[in-house]
Amino acid sequence: MGLTRWKQISIGLIVGVFILSLGAMAEQGENYPDPAKNPESPLMLQGKWVPEDTHQIDFEALPKIPSQHTIVSDARPHHGVNQHNYMIHHDSCYWIMWSDGPGIEDRVGQRVKYATSEDGLDWSEPKFLSPIPPNSGPDSPHYNTRTDQGFRYISRGFWLRDGALLALAALDEAAGFFGPSLELHAFRFEPETHDWKDIGVVYDNTINNFPPKKIPTGQWMMQRRTYDRHA
Secondary structure: OOHHHHHHHHHHHHHHHHHHHHHHHHHHHHOOOEOOOEOOOOOOOOOOOOOOOHHHOOHHHOOOOOOOOOOOOOOOOOOEEEEEEEEEEEOOEEEEEEEEEEOOOOOOOOEEEEEEEOOOOOOOOOEEOOOOOOOOOOOOOOOOOOOOOOEEEEEEEEEEEOOEEEEEEEEEEOOOOOOOOOEEEEEEEEOOOOEEEEEEEEEEOOEOOOOOEEOOOOOEEOOOEOOOOOO
16 A cells, blocks of 8 residues: 555544544533533533543542631521521622521521622621411511411521512411411512512412522423422
8 A cells, every 4th residue: 555545544534533523622612511401411520631431529628628617597596486588699799598486496486687798708697587477476476486377487498589679488387297277478579768669469379499580481480388388
């Protein structure tokens, strides 16, 4: 076989490999994950350091990010409970909301509190976001109990909508998981008065885990459960 023929074969192989590489790159580019354009992409973790078998990743050897610890609200002195916390960054501040109740979780009288911080370390004094649940204040005989004769609020997350900061909270009877009068309320922050206004029920017979998200169609979507725990 002559030298010219070998050159032709070599060039052909190189061109073929190059085309295959471009094809693989194009396919990889087409499959690049995007929550709106390509939510089903199989490419979930990518990088030169990622082994082919991701089970071989030594997570203990990953870079450590410096961190600082701070307390936003301490319920121990009054034997209360803080839970269901959500955080958002809005208007140059961190905002956090949570369920604040007596005794253990979700008893009669539980309300929602919030606090703000510019740096995430120094927090404002916690304030109530929601009012006292109907007939369920500290002077109620049902306060700090589990009964369908009293109500509680449960923190359900922040929602930025049309430039307004909303906070979601579920309201229901405090007997068990959820009561039959379950409602999901929205509270709007009023910058002029630095207060929260209950603007009504978002959805009846509803409790969520995460606030609504806008999907590619422009509609808002949210997962919900009913009081009898149907999704």
